[in-house]
Amino acid sequence: MNRPGHGLLGRRIFSAGLVSQLVLVLIFAAGCSLEKMALKKAAGMLTAPSAGTVFTGDDDPELVAGALPFAIKFYESLLASLPEHAGLRLRTGSLYIMYASAFIQAPADMTPATEVESRQVLLARAKKLYLRGRDMLLAGLERKNPRLREQLRARQFKKALSPYGLKDIDFLYWAAAGWVAAYSIDPFDMSIGLTLPEAAALMNRVLELEPNYSDGAVHNFYILYYGSLPQGLGGDENKAREHFRQAEKLCGDSDTSYLLSLATTVAVKNQNRQEFISLLKKVMEFNPDQAPQNRLVNILNKRKAAWLLEHVDDFFLPPEDGQEDSTGGERKK
Numbered sequence: 001m002n003r004p005g006h007g008l009l010g011r012r013i014f015s016a017g018l019v020s021q022l023v024l025v026l027i028f029a030a031g032c033s034l035e036k037m038a039l040k041k042a043a044g045m046l047t048a049p050s051a052g053t054v055f056t057g058d059d060d061p062e063l064v065a066g067a068l069p070f071a072i073k074f075y076e077s078l079l080a081s082l083p084e085h086a087g088l089r090l091r092t093g094s095l096y097i098m099y100a101s102a103f104i105q106a107p108a109d110m111t112p113a114t115e116v117e118s119r120q121v122l123l124a125r126a127k128k129l130y131l132r133g134r135d136m137l138l139a140g141l142e143r144k145n146p147r148l149r150e151q152l153r154a155r156q157f158k159k160a161l162s163p164y165g166l167k168d169i170d171f172l173y174w175a176a177a178g179w180v181a182a183y184s185i186d187p188f189d190m191s192i193g194l195t196l197p198e199a200a201a202l203m204n205r206v207l208e209l210e211p212n213y214s215d216g217a218v219h220n221f222y223i224l225y226y227g228s229l230p231q232g233l234g235g236d237e238n239k240a241r242e243h244f245r246q247a248e249k250l251c252g253d254s255d256t257s258y259l260l261s262l263a264t265t266v267a268v269k270n271q272n273r274q275e276f277i278s279l280l281k282k283v284m285e286f287n288p289d290q291a292p293q294n295r296l297v298n299i300l301n302k303r304k305a306a307w308l309l310e311h312v313d314d315f316f317l318p319p320e321d322g323q324e325d326s327t328g329g330e331r332k333k
Contacts, residue, residue: 055067055068055296056293056294056295056296056297057292057293057294057295057296058295058296059288059295059296059299061102061103061296061299061300061303064296065102065103068095068098068099068103069099071095072092072095072096072099075088075091075092075095076092079092084143086140086143086171089136089137089139089140090137090140090170090171090174092133092136093133093134093136093137093140093171093174093175093178094133094137094170094174095133096129096130096132096133096136096178097129097130097133097134097174097177097178097181099129100125100126100127100129100130100133100178100181101126101130101181102297102300104122104125104126104129105122105123105126105181105185106300106304107122108122108123108126109304110304110307113314123185123186124185126181126185127182127185127186130178130179130181130182130185131178131182133174133178134174134175134178134179134182137171137174137175137178138175140171141164141168141171141172141175144163144164144168145160145163145164147160148160152195152198152201153195153198155197157197157198157201157204160201161201161202161205164205164209165209166209166210169206169209169210169213172202172203172205172206172209173202173203173206173213173214173217173218173221175199175202176199176200176202176203176206176221177203177221179192179195179196179198179199179202180196180199180221180224180225183196183199184224184228193233196229196233196234197234200225200234203218203221203222203225206218207222212250215250215251215254215255216246216247216249216250216251216255216258219243219244219246219247219250219258220243220247220251220255220257220258220261222239222240222243223240223243223244223247223258223261223262223265223266224261224265225240226239226240226243227240227261227262227265227266227269228265228269237266237269237270240262240265240266241262241266244258244261244262253290253291254290254291254293254294255291255294255297255298256282256283256286256297256298256301256302256305257297257301259279259280259282259283259301260279260280260283260301260304260305262275262279263275263276263279263280263305263308264308267279268315268316271316271317273312273316276308276312276315276316277309277312280305280308280309281305281309283301283302283304283305284302284305284306284309286298286301286302288302
């Protein structure tokens with residue numbers, strides 16, 4: 001079965017386009033005070049809102065995949081010198097999660113079944129990076145509430161999260177996203193599974209603060225969350241479909257992630273082959289140039305949808321005798 005996580009990239013990969021220039025700034029900075037000034041200037045440039053679409057608008061996923069690791073480690077090196085810089089911490093932690101989703105877990109999910117070892121290595125790496133990003137973001141949230149994790153473990157969700165407002169919403173969203181994505185890699189890891197209510201509490205706070213957060217990002221998260229989890233752990237098809245409808249209203253003309261989310265969770269769980277194929281065809285029909293700011297994620301979604309359509313029988317029983325496959329081909333015998 002497919003697992004959640006593929007839609008995370010669409011939540012804004014931030015630019016590292018000025019990295020080479022900033023490296024020079026750091027190299028030639030002399031003296032402690034001047035170096036600190038250069039570091040802060042570099043961090044400010046890298047986390048500026050205007051740097052938002054250089055990667056997300058790209059039409060070359062391989063180029064982005066090659067550039068991101070350097071960008072992430074550069075951000076992390078700055079963060080080591082400026083641990084109090086909230087914007088830099090947010091950018092670094094969220095990029096770990098985005099990179100793991102788009103360029104490690106997604107390729108792992110599409111690895112041939114015969115290459116089991118390669119697949120497991122990739123998934124283990126993705127899980128590790130999801131948790132690294134999550135922990136980095138939780139550390140940032142703990143600056144406002146040092147007892148956050150303790151209160152979350154005690155299920156004191158209101159007390160734990162009441163200190164956080166709109167300024168903290170990105171931290172809350174990405175920490176929750178990385179948390180659940182790590183569980184999606186290994187649903188048998190109960191050390192994470194038993195903590196899912198804590199992750200859900202973070203995202204519930206996002207929903208309270210901004211129901212339409214990031215053009216439907218919060219709703220896509222809930223499609224994955226409610227659609228993929230067993231009922232005993234909080235899964236709920238009705239809630240998943242309600243969030244699907246909300247996501248469709250908010251980003252139906254700009255981001256196809258919500259279509260993939262419902263297809264790979266609810267449709268598979270219900271063994272609804274026709275719905276699965278219908279949703280994936282909508283992804284394939286979408287023109288990435290229609291939403292330049294999300295061009296990269298929609299190109300990646302089309303690749304994933306094409307692979308899923310080619311491997312329908314890996315997720316569903318074949319059509320009954322005498323029936324035609326919804327892809328337009330004849331049933332397999």
